[in-house]
Amino acid sequence: MRVLGIETSCDETGVAIYDTERGLLADALYSQVAMHAEYGGVVPELASRDHTRRLLPLIQQVLEEAGMQRSELDAIAYTAGPGLVGALMVGASTAHGMARALGIPVLGVHHMEGHLLAPMLEESPPAFPFVALLVSGGHTQLVEVHGLGLYRLLGESVDDAAGEAFDKTAKMLGLSYPGGPQVARLAETGNPGRFRFPRPMTDRPGLDFSFSGLKTHTLTTLRQLEQAGELDDQARADVARAFEEAVVDTLTIKCRRALDDTGLKRLVMAGGVSANQRLRERLATEVAKRNAQVFYPRGRFCTDNGAMIALAGALRLQAGERDETGQMKAVPRWPMDTLTSPASA
Ligand code: ATP
Ligand code: MG
Ligand code: FE
Numbered sequence: 001m002r003v004l005g006i007e008t009s010c011d012e013t014g015v016a017i018y019d020t021e022r023g024l025l026a027d028a029l030y031s032q033v034a035m036h037a038e039y040g041g042v043v044p045e046l047a048s049r050d051h052t053r054r055l056l057p058l059i060q061q062v063l064e065e066a067g068m069q070r071s072e073l074d075a076i077a078y079t080a081g082p083g084l085v086g087a088l089m090v091g092a093s094t095a096h097g098m099a100r101a102l103g104i105p106v107l108g109v110h111h112m113e114g115h116l117l118a119p120m121l122e123e124s125p126p127a128f129p130f131v132a133l134l135v136s137g138g139h140t141q142l143v144e145v146h147g148l149g150l151y152r153l154l155g156e157s158v159d160d161a162a163g164e165a166f167d168k169t170a171k172m173l174g175l176s177y178p179g180g181p182q183v184a185r186l187a188e189t190g191n192p193g194r195f196r197f198p199r200p201m202t203d204r205p206g207l208d209f210s211f212s213g214l215k216t217h218t219l220t221t222l223r224q225l226e227q228a229g230e231l232d233d234q235a236r237a238d239v240a241r242a243f244e245e246a247v248v249d250t251l252t253i254k255c256r257r258a259l260d261d262t263g264l265k266r267l268v269m270a271g272g273v274s275a276n277q278r279l280r281e282r283l284a285t286e287v288a289k290r291n292a293q294v295f296y297p298r299g300r301f302c303t304d305n306g307a308m309i310a311l312a313g314a315l316r317l318q319a320g321e322r323d324e325t326g327q328m329k330a331v332p333r334w335p336m337d338t339l340t341s342p343a344s345a
Pocket of ligand 2: 010011012137303304
């Protein structure tokens with residue numbers, strides 16, 4: 001089954017074609033990052049308009065890359081939520097329009113299920129069951145995964161997401177949006193011993209996270225440095241390093257706990273922050289100590305992309321799931337643990 005995947009939930013237009021027999025055939029992405037950078041964050045109205053401009057040319061591009069005609073597609077999957085409603089509508093309406101014209105099934109998929117399954121696009125995919133750490137711009141969750149749609153939420157952030165904390169910290173450090181990769185780069189030249197930031201909610205049991213206090217801590221530290229006339233490039237790098245260490249350490253402690261609590265031996269990480277090199281290294285060390293394994297997508301598939309949506313859609317479409325005729329879906333808020341497995345739907 002050859003499935004066209006469309007992702008338009010936020011500021012990336014992603015399109016891909018996934019073949020359930022041959023794997024990923026083509027994948028293309030247009031990032032609006034440069035456009036939104038001017039405003040320091042995503043402007044929803046601009047995002048929707050830009051998706052409208054980019055989507056059809058990208059679909060043409062992946063068809064050419066795959067050496068296929070539209071008529072050779074077997075189904076279409078699109079991100080139905082969560083995300084910005086206007087942006088979601090662009091993908092949803094295009095997918096439904098195209099599917100109707102071609103007379104093929106169409107399915108709206110959950111964006112975080114896409115992130116969660118992205119490691120399965122890689123050479124050695126994780127087998128079920130596993131613990132998943134979803135760390136992105138809008139989510140920080142630990143999920144026990146027993147199969148497609150069989151998700152038990154173990155813990156999540158009670159305030160900011162890890163990616164959001166990276167983005168806000170970047171702003172405070174005078175770096176541009178999106179901040180994660182830039183904070184990570186600056187942290188490389190930082191001295192790890194100069195500041196020690198708190199590891200929120202690690203001193204009590206449970207698997208929830210909180211990152212808003214860390215953001216305040218960063219702000220206070222920067223203000224104190226400024227008042228002392230010590231806020232130079234080195235100090236900024238030292239703050240970036242302390243912040244990154246604190247986030248990585250906190251995520252690592254909770255992952256370790258989740259593996260111990262569930263007794264599972266596979267850890268999957270996905271979402272934009274899973275591209276973080278220091279986090280990957282720390283988790284690799286931790287799982288090795290436990291005789292466990294860690295899986296993550298290639299950098300390109302950590303952040304938003306069409307391939308993960310094509311894959312997630314393909315698995316569900318193959319099991320017979322589809323949108324009701326004519327019912328396009330755009331759900332801005334949609335908790336992942338309300339999903340069910342296609343067999344039980
Ligand atoms: P969601 O998936 O929750 O709706 P999103 O789609 O905006 O949110 P993603 O595209 O998965 O999130 O990830 C983007 C986030 O990842 C941003 O917050 C960005 O700063 C962060 N990020 C990307 N690369 C890195 C990195 N190397 N280190 C830390 N954070 C990173
Ligand atoms: Mg994005
Ligand atoms: Fe995302």
